[in-house]
Amino acid sequence: MMIDLTLLTTDILNNTNLVGRWTIKQIHGIDTIYSTNLGSSLKFEINHSQFLRLNCFNNGNYLGNPQEVAIRIDGLTWTRFRVNELIELPLSDNQHLIEIMFAGNSDVDEIWTGKQGLAIKSIQTSKPAIITPYINRHHVTFIGDSITAGCWVNGKKTSADYSPYANYVGICSDILQLDATYIAYSAAGLIRHGLGGVPTTNEYLTKLDSETYYPLKRPELIVINLGTNDIIHSNQAFKLKLTDFYQQLTKLVPDSHYLFIIPFNQSFQSVFHEVFDHEPVILVETNDWQIPYTDQVHPNLAGSKIAGEKLAAIIQTQVFK
Structure with missing residues (x-):
């Protein structure tokens, strides 16, 4: 297939909407469009092209499953690719909406x-x-752990079964037609460090990795789903961290709306009420959502749909009214 047009990093920055947390980073001596967050996406419209090809480094740890991206054309079905294989889809000559998402690691x-x-x-x-x-x-930022990142939605295989477009964030975003920023890492919490060397939430909130500062941008709404991974800690320890985190948020983006989701496993339910019952935030109860799980922690495909639909209804009536 003849390749006539190649968009490098600057072209991608100028011609696409980089949704989520992206930066330019040199990998193997080459400038790349780079992210550490599942759910980060590129959105653009394209006319007069017969195909779309995406070129990525096979950049994950060789001990694990390859990273995956997903591509959706015109809001239809997502197609997944491993980054170590040819990533290419045919197009007609008409105008198309393209979404490319970091889908698995x-x-x-x-x-x-x-x-x-x-x-x-x-x-x-x-x-x-x-x-x-x-x-x-609309632009909404979602802060959380593996549940928010989209891990374990389709099963128990790393990368391949991760699905940030089909977890509760993805479902909610599609219903409300959001540009969603995912700030979420596996196993992380307000007290617990995440996998892959990730620190606690107060640090990764404003960093993309250990060397890249990434300021928190002001969206219309910030949705926070944290606490599941901190369950081994005391209520008092979690309350201190939750209060500090809320103060950090209000200093960084004082004019945004805040929505805190009580964890699906009901971790620290009473603490959330103690901290937020008299604060100007939306506190979402989830104890009656009846969510099915992949592994007793992560909502499966059906559970993600339930949670995403319920959250979208709350945001629609209380924020986008």
Whole structure:
């Protein structure tokens, strides 16, 4: 297939909507569009191209399953690819909406200190392709752990069974047509460190990895789903961390709306009420959501749909009213 047009890092920055936390980082001596967050996506409209090809480094830890990306055309079905295989889809000459998402990684990927995040080298199309950013009306930031990142939605295989587009964040985002920023890492919490060298939430809130500061941008709404991984700690210890984290948020983005989800496993339910019952936040009860799970912790595909639909209804009526 003839390749006529190649978009490198600067072209991707200028011609697509980078949704979530992305930066330019040198990997193997080449500038890449880089992220450590599952759910980070590129959105753009394309005209007059016969195909779309995405070129990534196979950048994960060789001991784990390869990282995966998912691509959706015109809001239809997501197609998944491993980054170590050809990533290419045919297109018609008409206008299409393209979404490319970081969909899976391995728990052994050293994303914090080892530069083992997703690294996109280029996008290739045929001429005379016209590519323009696609920006949704609403922007919401989701802060959390593996549940928010989309781990274990489809099963128990790392990377392959992760699905940030089908977890509760993805479902909610599709219903409300959001540009969603995912700030979430596996096993992480307010007290517990995450996998891949990831620190606690108060630190990763404003860093993409150990060397990359990433300021928290002001969205319309910040949704927080934390506490599941801190369950071994005392209520008092968690209350102190939750209070500190809330103060950190209000200093960084004082004019945003805040929505705290009581963890699906009901961790620290009473603590959330103690901290937030008299604060200007939306506190979401989840004890009657009846969510089915993959492993007693992570909502499965059906559970993710239930949670995403319920959360979307709350946001629609209480924030986007």
